[in-house]
Amino acid sequence: AAGVIQSPRHLIKEKRETATLKCYPIPRHDTVYWYQQGPGQDPQFLISFYEKMQSDKGSIPDRFSAQQFSDYHSELNMSSLELGDSALYFCASSLGRLAGGGEQFFGPGTRLTVL
């Protein structure tokens, strides 16, 4: 079965550079979520989109922005990168915001390293 696809899988950037992470949800899923997992930490919710509209917002820095496109894929744009942005970034998708048992299906993540 098709899963959530994230690209790139690994990304190395310098401080103050920009980065764009992409997420392709499971086919027919209309809701996308972004999470950030720092080293040794639990995944922290950043932002979500439902039907191309921002649905919920968590601890996302102002330097980050995201959007969901007409084909339901999503991009997380990160500017003025800081060392502390180094983390694993997960995208998840679900069918509908109130998906049944609450389950979200996660991609393999993008590991961002800021030097």
Place this chain on the structure above:
Amino acid sequence: DQQVKQNSPSLSVQEGRISILNCDYTNSMFDYFLWYKKYPAEGPTFLISISSIKDKNEDGRFTVFLNKSAKHLSLHIVPSQPGDSAVYFCAARPFSGGYNKLIFGAGTRLAVHP
């Protein structure tokens, strides 16, 4: 303030025995609780969930128990298999905020040894 807590960072269990992973939460405004399993270099994989109006949900070798009065849930894996070795995250979905985000615990690393 950590709303979902997994106080045991690791657990070691012998193959064939029961694994019990615990999770506590600090407020009652969650409508679903979920367990995810995570292998290195992979994203979390959904295992099982439970509605806040239930006290038990079972799926094969996995059973989740919810004790609302104690604000505690547990995941039972029986029998445990070496392939179950992974990090297990407890997560909760809040009523508010558009039902969107999941709040995760810190995870428990399970090692199942022969």
